[in-house]
Amino acid sequence: MRDWIWVIDNKMRAYGEVDFDQRIVRINKSLHKRNREQLIDTLLHEELHIRYPLLSERGICALTERTLPYVSKSRRSTMYRRLGSKRPVTIGTKALRLPDGELKRFKSKRARDQFARRARARNRT
């Protein structure tokens, strides 16, 4: 789960979607607002897709409904926090996934780590 990135994409038609190849979860926040749909429901739903990739859509929906009441407050806040996080995520040894979902490749691990450190320092507030 650590190398997944959660981005806000308000242009897509779905509430959320999981890209297994790129390890990106996209969440349509404004669609939730428009339809008064629960964001936490979708965040859990997409997380379960990642955890149980072989489970059907129906299975994931049922599991979401059954599990959501038992998700603790701190787990919920972790789930909200990682959505739209400004931290780049390391992919393998020479690449980073930027917060907007773009994959950035580097010539060396050192160059990658240097870039990541600067990006983190920039976003510290």
Ligand SMILES: [Zn+2]
């Ligand atoms: Zn689904």
